[in-house]
Amino acid sequence: MQPSRVFIVGSGVVGTATGTGLLAAGNTVTFIDISVPRVRHLQAQGLDARTELDLSSEPDSFIFLTLPTPNVGWRYDLGAFTAGTAAVGRALAGSSAQHTVVVRSTVSPGTTEGLVRPVLEENSGMTAGEGFRLASNPEFLRAVSAAEDFSHPWMTVIASRDPQAVARLRGLLEPFGGEMRTFSDPAEAEFIKCAHNIFNATKISFWNEMWLIAQKIGLDLDPIAATVAKSAEGSINPQYGIRGGAPYGGVCLPKDTCGFLGYSDAIGVDMPLLQAVVETNNRLESVVKQEVEAAGKAASGIPTA
Numbered sequence: 001m002q003p004s005r006v007f008i009v010g011s012g013v014v015g016t017a018t019g020t021g022l023l024a025a026g027n028t029v030t031f032i033d034i035s036v037p038r039v040r041h042l043q044a045q046g047l048d049a050r051t052e053l054d055l056s057s058e059p060d061s062f063i064f065l066t067l068p069t070p071n072v073g074w075r076y077d078l079g080a081f082t083a084g085t086a087a088v089g090r091a092l093a094g095s096s097a098q099h100t101v102v103v104r105s106t107v108s109p110g111t112t113e114g115l116v117r118p119v120l121e122e123n124s125g126m127t128a129g130e131g132f133r134l135a136s137n138p139e140f141l142r143a144v145s146a147a148e149d150f151s152h153p154w155m156t157v158i159a160s161r162d163p164q165a166v167a168r169l170r171g172l173l174e175p176f177g178g179e180m181r182t183f184s185d186p187a188e189a190e191f192i193k194c195a196h197n198i199f200n201a202t203k204i205s206f207w208n209e210m211w212l213i214a215q216k217i218g219l220d221l222d223p224i225a226a227t228v229a230k231s232a233e234g235s236i237n238p239q240y241g242i243r244g245g246a247p248y249g250g251v252c253l254p255k256d257t258c259g260f261l262g263y264s265d266a267i268g269v270d271m272p273l274l275q276a277v278v279e280t281n282n283r284l285e286s287v288v289k290q291e292v293e294a295a296g297k298a299a300s301g302i303p304t305a
């Protein structure tokens, strides 16, 4: 594989791990960051770091957007992300090479096509798929082991409407190993990354809620949780419980979720997550019921409101 030209836009935790990993693999990497102290810090390590992206005399390249996407209350603040993307668009305008812009920041589904694409097109005067390529490639690394996780990924997800962009990124990232999954819609990759993080967060909150119960009744949660990790089908079978549109049913799950809510109430521990589990299931049951009724009416020719 020929070495590639790579730019990292936003050289913090993810950008630095991505750039140094690609550099160690033999690629030519330049780090871009608006923070002068950050750029000086990277330069002091012998890295090519700059405050501005200049593509005027550069060959075809990969431009990774590893910009921050913090939340403000219940929404993402995409101010810095949008500003950094606009700067990439302006740099594209001064280049005749074919660049592949890769969204590696964590963003909500639809951001690559609904925000990044128009911002790049407006600022470059080019069209995605013609003047430049656009892809999503979310990062799964953990901050505590960022460099190691980048170099040994367990999963790489690439998505683009442009098969050439997928092929180019596959060529760049395949040497790092791990499982690779590709998609044709960037929203799929964005959804995977968000679901990945929310799933992890939900699991942690679930066990913290159980920990509060264990504390209340004087049990040590660790051996209990370690045993459930080996007994619950949701723990041992990765496919279990991830089929959307199908509420749980049968005897045990409805009975034990509701029954345990009464038990926790009796011992004085709130279980808001378990309450939400029951409410979500009730909601799904009525959605499915309405769908079945509508399908039945459609099949019998009765108009549906």
Ligand SMILES: NC(=O)c1ccc[n+]([C@@H]2O[C@H](COP(=O)([O-])OP(=O)(O)OC[C@H]3O[C@@H](n4cnc5c(N)ncnc54)[C@H](O)[C@@H]3O)[C@@H](O)[C@H]2O)c1
Binding pocket: 009, 010, 011, 012, 013, 014, 015, 032, 033, 034, 035, 038, 066, 067, 068, 069, 080, 081, 083, 084, 085, 104, 105, 106, 107, 139, 140, 141, 142, 143, 144
């Ligand atoms: N930290 C993690 O463990 C982790 C893991 C996976 C994904 N992510 C995601 O990756 C993205 C980056 O996260 P991070 O932790 O590396 O953030 P970070 O804050 O460590 O780094 C972001 C960098 O971008 C720079 N920056 C801000 N505006 C800029 C601009 N306009 N142009 C150039 N540089 C600019 C900042 O100065 C900073 O150095 C986020 O979307 C985050 O959710 C983070």
